[in-house]
Amino acid sequence: MTSTLVTGISTLVTNDPALGEGPLGLVRDAAVVLDGEHVAWAGPASAAPAADRRHDAQGRAALPGFVDSHSHLLFGGDRTEEFNARMSGRPYSAGGIRTTVAATREASDEELAENLARYLAEARRQGTTTMETKSGYGLTPEQESRALRVAARQTDEVTYLGAHIVAPEYADDPAAYVDLVTGPMLDACAPYARWVDVFCEKGAFDGDQARAILTAGQAKGLTPRVHANQLSYGPGVQLAVELGAASADHCTHLSDADVDALGQSAGTVATLLPGCEFSTRAEYPDARRLLDAGVTVALSTDCNPGSSFTSSMPFCVAVAVREMGMTPDEAVWAATEGGARALRRTDVGRVAPGARADLVLLDAPSHVHLAYRPGVPLVSRVWHRGALLD
Numbered sequence: 001m002t003s004t005l006v007t008g009i010s011t012l013v014t015n016d017p018a019l020g021e022g023p024l025g026l027v028r029d030a031a032v033v034l035d036g037e038h039v040a041w042a043g044p045a046s047a048a049p050a051a052d053r054r055h056d057a058q059g060r061a062a063l064p065g066f067v068d069s070h071s072h073l074l075f076g077g078d079r080t081e082e083f084n085a086r087m088s089g090r091p092y093s094a095g096g097i098r099t100t101v102a103a104t105r106e107a108s109d110e111e112l113a114e115n116l117a118r119y120l121a122e123a124r125r126q127g128t129t130t131m132e133t134k135s136g137y138g139l140t141p142e143q144e145s146r147a148l149r150v151a152a153r154q155t156d157e158v159t160y161l162g163a164h165i166v167a168p169e170y171a172d173d174p175a176a177y178v179d180l181v182t183g184p185m186l187d188a189c190a191p192y193a194r195w196v197d198v199f200c201e202k203g204a205f206d207g208d209q210a211r212a213i214l215t216a217g218q219a220k221g222l223t224p225r226v227h228a229n230q231l232s233y234g235p236g237v238q239l240a241v242e243l244g245a246a247s248a249d250h251c252t253h254l255s256d257a258d259v260d261a262l263g264q265s266a267g268t269v270a271t272l273l274p275g276c277e278f279s280t281r282a283e284y285p286d287a288r289r290l291l292d293a294g295v296t297v298a299l300s301t302d303c304n305p306g307s308s309f310t311s312s313m314p315f316c317v318a319v320a321v322r323e324m325g326m327t328p329d330e331a332v333w334a335a336t337e338g339g340a341r342a343l344r345r346t347d348v349g350r351v352a353p354g355a356r357a358d359l360v361l362l363d364a365p366s367h368v369h370l371a372y373r374p375g376v377p378l379v380s381r382v383w384h385r386g387a388l389l390d
């Protein structure tokens with residue numbers, strides 16, 4: 001195994017308060033040693049141990065690879081026309097999902113796999129080294145399970161979202177669709193997935209249906225995460241907390257009781273998806289309110305062809321700072337360690353001994369530039385599992 005000393009780092013975000021200043025564990029004039037697939041050492045350059053090779057960061061800032069804990073990358077087609085219409089004033093609704101379901105069912109396994117590979121690579125170039133993705137555009141046992149089979153070959157964070165909307169064939173009998181999702185479809189999908197998700201929303205699944213779907217998934221060994229309170233107030237967030245979900249995602253319309261529930265929960269992260277409000281011209285979630293209540297907040301892209309067609313975590317960081325009341329430090333933490341918490345991972349989201357060697361260098365002297373210089377391609381180098389990407 002070859003070790004690499006990355007030195008000349010102006011500011012290093014470790015996310016380990018034991019290694020540096022504040023919650024980001026910031027180290028100035030820092031160095032990192034990567035050994036094989038893991039971080040062997042991180043700290044002040046003056047104390048760095050020797051390594052086989054040396055990479056001079058030339059004064060760039062470094063941070064852990066982004067952890068994008070929410071995306072929908074198993075799809076065919078796109079929804080350019082819907083986006084155009086929305087930007088001319090038409091509102092977003094869950095109904096657009098049906099357009100992508102039709103296109104996804106037409107796509108071959110190879111097309112789905114190529115599409116997924118393309119978006120994972122696109123995200124990686126922007127510093128994302130861990131990415132969750134979901135099914136939800138197939139809505140039959142065969143279609144959902146083949147999508148998850150494709151996903152499991154490319155990422156280890158795979159989520160079963162058979163309950164995205166009621167499949168068009170079941171429009172007149174949603175109860176029968178819930179039976180399918182909790183029965184044969186779950187059986188076909190569970191072997192490929194780690195998580196079970198449901199879109200708990202008017203026009204998708206109500207609280208009782210969502211509970212049935214999540215608990216059925218739990219009985220098959222999957223851990224819940226929930227699309228909650230995106231378009232309206234509703235039971236999603238409190239259900240997520242009650243069932244011990246890893247994450248309640250969106251959290252745009254929250255009552256005080258929802259915020260309290262998240263604040264008191266032991267392990268349910270609030271995952272905010274600024275790309276979604278950006279692309280649907282909706283009101284942003286209030287990250288400040290959540291942070292002030294002690295809630296653990298993650299940021300994620302929600303990359304999908306309908307509500308948020310961005311794979312860029314730097315973009316999400318910038319929007320969260322500008323529009324959602326987060327400080328740059330809070331947003332960078334939420335996009336790295338926050339995402340890791342939302343995926344219940346301790347091996348990613350930080351640059352500390354033993355962590356996976358996922359490291360990003362920015363063409364900037366500080367991580368704050370991710371928000372300060374919006375839209376500028378600052379990601380300069382990415383190490384993923386110890387390998388430096390081209």
Ligand code: NIG
Binds near residue numbers: 276
């Ligand atoms: O997270 N809210 C539900 N699902 C996606 C949107 C999917 C779509 O519009 O295709 C979301 O925003």
Ligand code: FE
Binds near residue numbers: 070072
């Ligand atoms: Fe989503």
